Amino acid sequence: MxxxxxxxxxxxxxxxxxxxxxxxxxxxxxxxxxxxxxxxxxxxxxxxxxxxxxxxxxxxxxxxxxxxxxxxxxxxxxxxxxxxxxxxxxxxxxxxxxxxxxxLKDDKTPVYLTITKAVYPRILITRQTGTFGPFSSTRTLRQILERLRHIFPYCDQPAGSRPCFYYHLGLCPGACIGVISRETYAKNITDIQLFFQNKKKRLVASLKKEMLNFAKAQKYEPAQAVQKQLEALSYFWQARVMSLELPRLSQDQIQLELNQLFGFRVNRIETYDISNLSGTNPTGAMVVATHGRPDKAQYRLFNIRSLATPNDPAMMAEMISRRLKHSEWAKPDLIIVDGGRTQIKAVKKLIPADIMVVGLAKKPDRLVGVNKPLDLNTAAARLLIQLRDEAHRFGRRQHLRLRSKTLFI
The missing domain is CATH 3.40.1440.10 (GIY-YIG endonuclease)
Incomplete structure (x- = not known):
C-alpha cells in the first residue's frame, strides 16, 4: 500500500x-x-x-x-x-x-452491507444505512459477497427449520438447521467483517494462527481447510472486479488461455453434474462450451435410471456411459466433473484415453486430477467455473421438476 x-x-x-x-x-x-x-x-x-x-x-x-x-x-x-x-x-x-x-450519483439510493446482531447474524444488502458502505454498485457488492461466500460460508435463513438453498450448494455451514455452533459461525462472520474493514494483515494473521493451532493438535483436515481459505483470499484480493464474472473478452483470447492451461487445443468442453435428494429423482446435466463460449444448444439432461440410492459417482458413470453412445454428438476434448478424485475414478475407465478428464472442486475453486493451478484472474478459469455452476443449476431445475411431479401423483 x-x-x-x-x-x-x-x-x-x-x-x-x-x-x-x-x-x-x-x-x-x-x-x-x-x-x-x-x-x-x-x-x-x-x-x-x-x-x-x-x-x-x-x-x-x-x-x-x-x-x-x-x-x-x-x-x-x-x-x-x-x-x-x-x-x-x-x-x-x-x-x-x-x-x-x-x-454526482444521480440521486441513487446508497447501498450498504448490514450484519445483524442476532445470535446467528444475517448478512443483508440494505438501503440508506448499514454496517459497511455505502457502495456505488449493488451488482459489485453482490459479486463480492458471492465470491466471499465460497471462502467464509454464511446462512441467509439462520435458526430455521429446514436446510436453506445455499446449504445444498455447500455455501451455508448449516446455521439454518443448527449443525454449526454459535461460536464457529461467529468466527466466519468475524472474518467477513475483517474483510470489509479491509484489515488484511489482521485477517491473515488470525487464519494462520488458527491453522497452526489445528496442526499442533494434529487436526490436519481443519488445518488444511484453513490453508485453502488463505489461498482463496490471496486470489480474491488480487482479482479485478470485472473478473468476478466471466469477462466479455474475445473468443480468441479465452480459447488461447484454455489451450495454455491444458497444453492442447480445447475446442469442446463437456461439464457434468448430478442432482438428487437422498437418491430420489436423480438427474444428470451436461453443459457444453465450444471454442471458449457456452453452447446452450448442446446442453443435455439425463434422468438416472439404474440407482435410487445416494451414489453420485455411480450416477455420474451412468450418465457419461449413456452420453458416449451418442456418436452423432461432437467428441469432447475435455470432460469436467463436479467433484474430486472419487468422481474422476468412477468415470475415467469409461472414457477414451485421448479425452482429458478433470474434476473441478469448490472452496476454493481448483482443478483435481491434473497438476495445473487455476488462476481465478483468467477468463479461462471463470469460464470453467461458470460451466460447473451452470451444470448444477441446469440439473437441479430438472430434479425439482421431477420431485414436484412425484409429490402430486
Missing amino acids: MSPGSRPLIPGSFLKIMFNQAFPGRPGVYWFLQGRKVIYVGKAKNLSRRLKSYPRQAGFDPKTKLLLAAADHLRWQGLDSEIEAILTEARLIKLYQPHFNLI
Whole structure:
C-alpha cells in the first residue's frame, strides 16, 4: 500500500495540474477537499487515467465542473487491488459524508452491507444505512459477497427449520438447521467483517494462527481447510472486479488461455453434474462450451435410471456411459466433473484415453486430477467455473421438476 499523496489545486491552473502531474498507475482512492473539508471521494482501477480524465469530463458534465470549481486540494492513496479500493472508498464516504458523492450519483439510493446482531447474524444488502458502505454498485457488492461466500460460508435463513438453498450448494455451514455452533459461525462472520474493514494483515494473521493451532493438535483436515481459505483470499484480493464474472473478452483470447492451461487445443468442453435428494429423482446435466463460449444448444439432461440410492459417482458413470453412445454428438476434448478424485475414478475407465478428464472442486475453486493451478484472474478459469455452476443449476431445475411431479401423483 502506498502512502497518501497530495497536490494543491491552484486557482486558474487546475487543468494544467491535472494533465501534467504524475499520478500512480495503479488502483487506489482519491478525495477532493475544500479547505479541510472532504467534498468528494472516488476510487479508480488506475489512478493516473482516472484523475487525468476529470478536466475532459468537466467539459460536458456540469456536476463535475461544479466539483472542480469548488475543490482546492486533492489527495490520493495507491492500493494493491481494485477490491481494496472499493472497500476503502466505502469507508471514507461513510467517515466524511462528502456532499458531492450525493449529487454526482444521480440521486441513487446508497447501498450498504448490514450484519445483524442476532445470535446467528444475517448478512443483508440494505438501503440508506448499514454496517459497511455505502457502495456505488449493488451488482459489485453482490459479486463480492458471492465470491466471499465460497471462502467464509454464511446462512441467509439462520435458526430455521429446514436446510436453506445455499446449504445444498455447500455455501451455508448449516446455521439454518443448527449443525454449526454459535461460536464457529461467529468466527466466519468475524472474518467477513475483517474483510470489509479491509484489515488484511489482521485477517491473515488470525487464519494462520488458527491453522497452526489445528496442526499442533494434529487436526490436519481443519488445518488444511484453513490453508485453502488463505489461498482463496490471496486470489480474491488480487482479482479485478470485472473478473468476478466471466469477462466479455474475445473468443480468441479465452480459447488461447484454455489451450495454455491444458497444453492442447480445447475446442469442446463437456461439464457434468448430478442432482438428487437422498437418491430420489436423480438427474444428470451436461453443459457444453465450444471454442471458449457456452453452447446452450448442446446442453443435455439425463434422468438416472439404474440407482435410487445416494451414489453420485455411480450416477455420474451412468450418465457419461449413456452420453458416449451418442456418436452423432461432437467428441469432447475435455470432460469436467463436479467433484474430486472419487468422481474422476468412477468415470475415467469409461472414457477414451485421448479425452482429458478433470474434476473441478469448490472452496476454493481448483482443478483435481491434473497438476495445473487455476488462476481465478483468467477468463479461462471463470469460464470453467461458470460451466460447473451452470451444470448444477441446469440439473437441479430438472430434479425439482421431477420431485414436484412425484409429490402430486
